[in-house]
Amino acid sequence: MKKVYAFEKNCLGCGLCEVYCRTAHSKSKDIIKTYKKENVDSAITIEEIEKNGVKTFFALQCRHCAEPKCVQACISGAMYKDENGIVRNIKEKCVGCQSCIMACPFGAIKMSVSGTVISKCDLCTENGNEPACVKNCPNGALKFMDLEEDKKIR
């Protein structure tokens, strides 16, 4: 399946992917209104690596695993893998127990700002063809692709 892949050498750590992630998951879909009025979670974590005084970054979101540990651990059935392979979370069912946070080996799940449910990447492909983070990364550090395709590139 197509997933979001991060290319460290292109990542500036600017955080724009997070801004657009929030906007894509907001009610208004407006970048300013989202920032000012809506309390929306970003499903992305930007990590920093410091080596010999040089900082590099990469953005991480859910890997939509083939055998998702978060789904195995979920006590409510809120977390599930849909027919397209996307690992989703049903907010109405989630009790915020954090079993999925305990299980995800990527640390790709966050507690939502509300503190009662979790928040994770849903690939937001409904909004168009490419996830919002990929579409808006100014330096091409995020690519939306199939693993096979990816092997050819690397």
Next chain:
Amino acid sequence: MNYLIIGNSCAGTSCAAEIRNIDKKGNITILSEENFPAYGRPLISYFLQGKQTLETIKYKKEDFYTKNKITVKLNSKVQSVNTTKKEVVCENKETYKYDKLLIATGSIPFVPPVNGIEKHKNVYTFLNIESVRNIQKVVNKNSDVVIIGAGLIGLKAAEALAEQVKSVKVCDMADRVMASVLDKNTASVIQNHIEKHNVTFYLSNTAKEVKENSVILADGTELNCDVLIMAVGVRPNISIAKDINIKINRGIVVDKYMQTSIKDIYAAGDCVESFDVLSEQNKILALWPNAFVQGKLAGSNMAGVTKEFTGAFPLNAIGFFGLHLISAGIVDTKQDGYKVYIQKDDTKDLLKKLVIKDDKLEGFVLINTNERAGIYTSLINDKTPLSSLNYDITKQNIGLNVFSKDIRENKIFGGI
């Protein structure tokens, strides 16, 4: 091929789903003693609390059974298994043939004998929807509730009731809450937090006698009691297995393929003994994720795709009144050789404890500092040498950046 599954919960449904992944044609039937579709069992406390409904606690979407052509028979308690005829008989006299059978009967509550308990009208355990429905009928804002057992289940019942009743009193023989999972330090953080919410503890104390309207503790304290919840603990539900002489220790004994000592009969979930990779012993690991993994593995082996169970370790994620706790592996270190790192902030109920042995992470406890906890879990699971990591995990918050570039990219690009 007839696949028959006893128990329509975590292990049973994950087994059924996996069988269907592999065998598109075989008949799959699940028998359930309960009269309600599969639900997230741990969610019964949220249901009692009013935070979830009978609709939202359902574990599977309606179309799970139809799409996967799985037949579920509710109100069908299995009475006996005939291993020669390969047939199961239910209490309602229905019989079912099987080629492969899964026992996923889960846990039953352990209720110790207490003097006079038969005198009290409202005594309940806390394990299924039925128990919640019964409790709901008798509690109101004037009720004094006594809960015997300060383990996970007792505390979840306490949380669910605290705001609906006059008082909730929890008593336990142990000197701390969640004694089987937590060390004293951690337990006290949890206890202090819960005490702020209309719950009183009576620890190192047991129920000596039950009267019509009260409970008398070992130290003589008498607690008013309109509703008594027995949450002392759970035991593997092994009665069916026992009747047909399947090998049992404390739980049903299974091999790496989740097969019992009788051919074509498998078992998974709370009713079996699991290999704990950290203590290297067989243990009862009555936990939801473990039941899921075991059910799935059993399903795979039943459908002919051989897969081995590689073992498990204790894993708990639980919240009480907004405090979140995640613990894994070995947390109470009595033997030598363990290095323990603790970071604590009492003003914020914050705690991080890492347990390290021979360059490996073997356990952790996190309270209110749970970000990216699964990376710690993966370090335990993969037995990753800590010296191979990019930084000292006791000095810095964990991230994927802890792994070297090669490993990190392998994880991200390789997926799981």
